[in-house]
Amino acid sequence: DAGVTQSPTHLIKTRGQQVTLRCSPKSGHDTVSWYQQALGQGPQFIFQYYEEEERQRGNFPDRFSGHQFPNYSSELNVNALLLGDSALYLCASSLRRPGANVLTFGAGSRLTVL
Amino acid sequence: AQSVTQLDSHVSVSEGTPVLLRCNYSSSYSPSLFWYVQHPNKGLQLLLKYTSAATLVKGINGFEAEFKKSETSFHLTKPSAHMSDAAEYFCVVTYTGGFKTIFGAGTRLFVKA
Numbered sequence: 001d002a003g004v005t006q007s008p009t010h011l012i013k014t015r016g017q018q019v020t021l022r023c024s025p026k027s028g029h030d031t032v033s034w035y036q037q038a039l040g041q042g043p044q045f046i047f048q049y050y051e052e053e054e055r056q057r058g059n060f061p062d063r064f065s066g067h068q069f070p071n072y073s074s075e076l077n078v079n080a081l082l083l084g085d086s087a088l089y090l091c092a093s094s095l096r097r098p099g100a101n102v103l104t105f106g107a108g109s110r111l112t113v114l
Numbered sequence: 115a116q117s118v119t120q121l122d123s124h125v126s127v128s129e130g131t132p133v134l135l136r137c138n139y140s141s142s143y144s145p146s147l148f149w150y151v152q153h154p155n156k157g158l159q160l161l162l163k164y165t166s167a168a169t170l171v172k173g174i175n176g177f178e179a180e181f182k183k184s185e186t187s188f189h190l191t192k193p194s195a196h197m198s199d200a201a202e203y204f205c206v207v208t209y210t211g212g213f214k215t216i217f218g219a220g221t222r223l224f225v226k227a
Contacts, residue, residue: 004157033215042204042217043158056214090157101146101208103215105157 004106006091012112013081021076021109025093031055032074033103034066035090043090049074050096078111086113116140118207120218128226133177133192135221137205140186146208147188149179152220153201161203164188175199200225 005024013019025032031050035043045058049068068074072093078085088110092103121136139145146165150158162173169181179190188205205218 035217042220044217045215048214092158101215102148102160102163103158103206105150105159107155107157 006106010110017081018079023074023091025072026104029093031094031096033092034076037088081113118216118218120221124222126224127195133195135190137188139207148206149190150204151201195225
């Protein structure tokens, strides 16, 4: 039973570019959340997708956008990259029902912005 | 504002001695509380969770945590540290029906031989 898979594992971009990160949730999960983890800090919630819609959003600018597909996989897009966007981006999946709020995390995508 | 505070950024113990990692959260109706561990260059792994059942929660690898509502605390403990326990530990709170999570800043655990 595959867990959460993320791609790519590492990537390097330059300021002003755009990036797309991908996530496949754990089998049976229907909700995907994205987190940004800067070096030496805890993960910060970006947003959550369920039924192909953004349901919750953290304190991130509109440069950060996402999408969820009918097969529950998800993408995170970041436009106009800044140096400060360099971080580990974590995807977590879960099942959206009361009492089932355990998050299963992928290994992350490490983005470096030069 | 909803928040989670991990009281120590770093904890250092000797192998075989007890571990205590402290976590306090802002009070809210029926929060769900979790501890996750992150080894270097890895994703986060669930250690244990509290969801309003027994206040003493047992997790994997010998870890356990006690929910104390009066103190709004959820400290993580282990009777005897192992070298493989060296990692970053995150206390996590879920509010609003489980659709928004807040992470603590993390505690780095060092285990000395």
